[in-house]
Amino acid sequence: MRLRVDLLPHGQYSDVVIVVDVLRATTTAVTYLERGADALLLTATPEAAFVLRGEGVVLGGERGGLPIPGFDFGNSPVEAAAQNFTGKTVVMNTTNGTGAAHTGAATGKHVLLAALTNAHAAARRARAMATEEIAIVCAGTDGRAGLEDVYAAGVLAEYLLAMGTFTIDDGTRMALTVRRSADSPLETLSSATHGQTLLNLGLGDDVRYAAQISTSTVVPVLLEGEGQSSADALRFM
């Protein structure tokens, strides 16, 4: 079995893809499902999200860290954790995370969303699904690798390596090094460029929330059956 970490989305996948966008898309996605949402629809564009609006559907997302005008929610796990989404479908669009999910889904066989909060559960699920390769795909920020995602990839890789034998690539080696050399999760996230941006926007509670490790067992998994997902929207449950 191969274990691979892409420090940025690369585009060619063959088996299991774990998409990581710790600050904040995948952390928020996990929280929506924890708080009862029936499904998550990840769209490629904000426009595609508006099209999906309807009864029982709410929209969440951000641009530049701030809520998208006309959306019901931002991209805040703390905000999501304070709500009850039972019976709702949440449509998400964010700057980096939803795009990374679309890149992974274009060629991957199975796509999962992982954050620090669900890292152990995501690693277990990936291990159970994989037949040849697990690719951990870091969303990054605006095309550049993010410390928080590479750190989380290292956490996932450590869990996976404890579960079995893998051949690993350079990305995995670097993610493990980053994870093993890091301070606490909160210090790591707070020192990352995107963590700094969120702190400056007054969103420190979200950074603290995202720095919790394996507090959740929810793993959003891409549904691939007829009519479940399309190029416009990926359906996760």
Place this chain on the structure above:
Amino acid sequence: MRLRVDLLPHGQYSDVVIVVDVLRATTTAVTYLERGADALLLTATPEAAFVLRGEGVVLGGERGGLPIPGFDFGNSPVEAAAQNFTGKTVVMNTTNGTGAAHTGAATGKHVLLAALTNAHAAARRARAMATEEIAIVCAGTDGRAGLEDVYAAGVLAEYLLAMGTFTIDDGTRMALTVRRSADSPLETLSSATHGQTLLNLGLGDDVRYAAQISTSTVVPVLLEGEGQSSADALRFM
């Protein structure tokens, strides 16, 4: 002054760009100039290299680690070190390194080529040229980050941080972590995916050559005057 490390070429640069492709393009480029070459022309494609053929011009490059049919030389620093290129122009085309140089040159103000062999000299030159930002751009391999380039970026970053004060980004933090956690340069290059590929091709001498740190003071610098460089070929001296 900002210091930035792109674990893969990103595309938007504003000041000094240091292109790193340790295995082997930038290591070989340094060696060509050390061995007397008048200039290096880095082309975007092998076809563009053939067009430049002429009196006093030799072609060097690789695909899949092996020499390009019709080229005079491969992409081997050991092969280059054994020749005398006095009075010659060397036209280079390689799988990743020459493309990274073109990406850097598209928006960067000054472009340098760096390897481990010229790391200290390259850092000094970059520091002298920069007015706002030094971006170290790792070429990677086929769109994926390479351990050897990120390690070299960490070596360059350490030299630069010893020369002045910089604000650093996540890429720099990760490169410094990789560099500081690494074994010897040779062990690092040999364990990298691309190092393994070269060892399997019987090119271990090139890996050993590329693992030497700051043995050269030659820094290839992009010439930007009228007629010096074009979209087809970048001229370094």
